[in-house]
Amino acid sequence: MNRHFTRRAPKRNEGLSWGRFPTDDGSAVTYRLFRRDHRGALHMEARTFFTTADPTYIAKVLRHAKRQLRDRVDEIDLAAMEQAA
Numbered sequence: 001m002n003r004h005f006t007r008r009a010p011k012r013n014e015g016l017s018w019g020r021f022p023t024d025d026g027s028a029v030t031y032r033l034f035r036r037d038h039r040g041a042l043h044m045e046a047r048t049f050f051t052t053a054d055p056t057y058i059a060k061v062l063r064h065a066k067r068q069l070r071d072r073v074d075e076i077d078l079a080a081m082e083q084a085a
Helices: 055-084
Strands: 017-022 028-036 042-050
Touching: 028 055, 042 055
Parallel strands: none
Antiparallel strands: 017 028, 028 042
C-alpha cells in the first residue's frame, strides 16, 4: 500500500490540520481538512479518492479544497470583526 493511502490521524496546530482515512477494503481514501475560526468552532472539508488516482491529481484537488476552507473560515472571521467594530 502506498503511503498516500495509509491512515494518518489529524495533528493539532494553529492553522490547518488534516487527516487521511482509508476505507475498510482499501479501495479509497478520504482526506479531511480542518480549520478553526475565531470562536474555536471547527470547520471541515472532505475529499475522497480511489487508490488508483494519480498523486498529482490528489494534490491539486486538496490544494483547491484547502483554499476553499481557508476562504470560508476567513469570511466568518471577517464578518465577526465587522460586527464588533
